[in-house]
Amino acid sequence: MGIIQEQISSACCHTDAYNDDMVRKVDCLVIGSGIAGLSYALKAASYGRVCVITKNSIEETNTRYAQGGIASVMYPPDSFEKHIRDTIRCGDGYCNEKIVEMVVKEAPDRINDLLKWGVEFDKRENGNFDLAKEGGHSSHRILHHKDYTGLTIHSTLIKQVKSTKNIEILEDHFAIDLITQHQLGDPVVRGQKDIHCYGAYALDLHTRAVDTLLSKVTIIATGGTGNLYHTTTNPPIATGDGIAMVYRAKGIIENMEFVQFHPTSLYHPGERPSFLITEAIRGFGGTLKSIDGEEFMAKYDSRGSLAPRDIVARAIDNEMKIHGDDFVYLDCTHLDAEALQENFPNVYQKCLSIGIDITKEMIPVVPAAHYLCGGIKVNEHGQSSIERLYAIGEAASTGLHGANRLASNSLIEAIVFAHRAVADVKNQLAGITFNEEVPEWDYGGTTHPEEMILITQSYKEMQQIMSNYVGIVRSDLRLQRALARLDIIYSETEELYKKSTLSRKLCELRNLINVGHLTIRMAQNLRESRGLHYTIDYPKKRTGSEF
Numbered sequence: 025m026g027i028i029q030e031q032i033s034s035a036c037c038h039t040d041a042y043n044d045d046m047v048r049k050v051d052c053l054v055i056g057s058g059i060a061g062l063s064y065a066l067k068a069a070s071y072g073r074v075c076v077i078t079k080n081s082i083e084e085t086n087t088r089y090a091q092g093g094i095a096s097v098m099y100p101p102d103s104f105e106k107h108i109r110d111t112i113r114c115g116d117g118y119c120n121e122k123i124v125e126m127v128v129k130e131a132p133d134r135i136n137d138l139l140k141w142g143v144e145f146d147k148r149e150n151g152n153f154d155l156a157k158e159g160g161h162s163s164h165r166i167l168h169h170k171d172y173t174g175l176t177i178h179s180t181l182i183k184q185v186k187s188t189k190n191i192e193i194l195e196d197h198f199a200i201d202l203i204t205q206h207q208l209g210d211p212v213v214r215g216q217k218d219i220h221c222y223g224a225y226a227l228d229l230h231t232r233a234v235d236t237l238l239s240k241v242t243i244i245a246t247g248g249t250g251n252l253y254h255t256t257t258n259p260p261i262a263t264g265d266g267i268a269m270v271y272r273a274k275g276i277i278e279n280m281e282f283v284q285f286h287p288t289s290l291y292h293p294g295e296r297p298s299f300l301i302t303e304a305i306r307g308f309g310g311t312l313k314s315i316d317g318e319e320f321m322a323k324y325d326s327r328g329s330l331a332p333r334d335i336v337a338r339a340i341d342n343e344m345k346i347h348g349d350d351f352v353y354l355d356c357t358h359l360d361a362e363a364l365q366e367n368f369p370n371v372y373q374k375c376l377s378i379g380i381d382i383t384k385e386m387i388p389v390v391p392a393a394h395y396l397c398g399g400i401k402v403n404e405h406g407q408s409s410i411e412r413l414y415a416i417g418e419a420a421s422t423g424l425h426g427a428n429r430l431a432s433n434s435l436i437e438a439i440v441f442a443h444r445a446v447a448d449v450k451n452q453l454a455g456i457t458f459n460e461e462v463p464e465w466d467y468g469g470t471t472h473p474e475e476m477i478l479i480t481q482s483y484k485e486m487q488q489i490m491s492n493y494v495g496i497v498r499s500d501l502r503l504q505r506a507l508a509r510l511d512i513i514y515s516e517t518e519e520l521y522k523k524s525t526l527s528r529k530l531c532e533l534r535n536l537i538n539v540g541h542l543t544i545r546m547a548q549n550l551r552e553s554r555g556l557h558y559t560i561d562y563p564k565k566r567t568g569s570e571f
């Protein structure tokens with residue numbers, strides 16, 4: 025944990041003449057159009073003008089790809105106590121127990137918000153919700169819509185946002201950097217108490233001009249960092265931009281070493297992102313087997329194929345290494361074929377499209393980078409260490425997940441914190457003024473056309489470094505080697521950034537290098553194996569007296 029030493033330079037920006045066309049003022053600037061950003065916008069619109077910016081179309085988000093569902097205690101015999109216990113057990117000693125209790129207890133109200141907005145979850149014949157069970161959960165508590173829950177939630181939120189007054193959506197706008205007193209010429213240092221955020225600079229990807237977006241409050245809802253790794257379930261937008269921006273603005277980032285690898289993504293070389301085979305299939309009875317058909321999970325955990333993700337991912341990684349195989353199998357051929365197709369139409373169709381009928385053939389699967397448990401450190405209201413700056417969703421580190429996220433706890437975390445962040449700020453908006461002194465973006469010196477070949481090559485190298493040395497199993501030597509290699513790419517990219525015209529790809533590469541660096545340094549600092557962080561040099565968890 026702890027704060028990483030300064031290494032990453034802040035954005036350069038100097039006072040310049042205003043060009044009014046490029047300056048916008050909004051009460052709430054929301055960066056990101058996933059579940060976190062859109063649910064925040066819907067609630068905040070009752071209290072002020074909201075602008076949601078997104079670097080792609082409004083649709084392209086991690087949220088859209090979520091399959092399994094959203095966790096909430098709904099009926100007995102499930103209880104808040106059980107959900108709290110499961111979350112804390114999975115988080116391996118690093119959860120903030122107050123936050124866990126808060127999220128679990130507020131979850132049913134936030135599910136009601138989704139229902140009011142029009143989200144439909146699957147129901148049973150008796151009218152009750154059809155609750156699924158996933159790895160690490162002791163009860164059935166996952167609300168879902170078939171196996172495309174994220175798409176269902178997201179499409180509903182988009183419809184709502186588009187028909188709500190007071191919300192403006194700017195697609196294809198890439199947030200480059202946050203604006204603080206640093207841009208006004210006042211130096212800021214990490215840990216300083218009174219850093220203020222006055223908005224953000226965003227690159228309009230059509231005009232290539234940089235807009236100055238002044239805000240009363242800014243909300244980072246930019247999602248995760250899956251593209252640090254070459255095999256990931258995340259779409260290409262997941263490049264850790266918000267985390268890197270907050271780090272450059274001298275905000276506090278934590279727990280970056282806890283990267284969750286999903287044990288079962290479809291092994292289909294060349295396909296990006298890797299298609300997720302939902303954990304719910306294992307909850308439904310699917311079992312993991314080696315290529316020669318041997319069930320292996322019982323060797324690793326008494327819960328077998330339904331052990332928590334970190335254990336399953338490490339077991340698969342180990343099996344692949346022992347046998348020298350590129351994948352293992354998920355076997356569903358013994359399950360009721362009709363029920364399988366009915367419950368998992370998305371997985372069934374996807375596999376069929378590449379020639380695998382999952383009712384008759386086993387599915388080749390491989391672990392893939394999936395979720396980031398750490399990120400921008402926030403309090404119980406989603407407030408970061410910077411004034412007027414909030415972080416919600418996967419970009420935030422709330423304390424809920426600790427060292428390992430319990431399945432389906434992230435969508436619920438996003439809406440609980442979106443609600444809390446609005447509640448925290450709604451009465452303050454009237455008293456906050458825009459900072460009119462903010463300078464426009466300085467394009468000085470950045471005139472060379474971007475060299476795509478350099479950017480693409482560095483991107484691939486960065487992913488190779490992270491995948492080979494900072495993956496499921498780590499060691500001191502691997503981390504040291506990763507840092508040394510990444511430092512070279514870091515210096516080259518900073519040079520390129522100083523002189524090239526701004527582009528999305530270049531900014532994303534720079535941000536990924538920033539978050540990769542933080543991931544490695546925090547992994548080096550954790551001299552134990554805990555939750556998602558496993559190192560062969562310290563294979564055990566430290567006990568209380570060793571801290």
Ligand SMILES: Cc1cc2nc3c(=O)[nH]c(=O)nc-3n(C[C@H](O)[C@H](O)[C@H](O)COP(=O)(O)OP(=O)(O)OC[C@H]3O[C@@H](n4cnc5c(N)ncnc54)[C@H](O)[C@@H]3O)c2cc1C
Binds near residue numbers: 088433
């Ligand atoms: C395949 C898959 C399956 C999953 N299944 C589940 C599940 O079943 N249950 C569950 O709870 N969780 C699941 N998750 C995790 C969950 O989907 C995510 O954690 C959650 O959707 C994150 O939401 P978010 O709003 O924080 O970010 P996202 O939905 O990722 O949205 C991020 C937004 O930020 C924008 N953005 C990023 N950088 C910038 C920038 N510089 N400028 C402007 N805009 C920017 C993006 O364009 C995007 O609009 C799954 C994830 C994946 C990938």
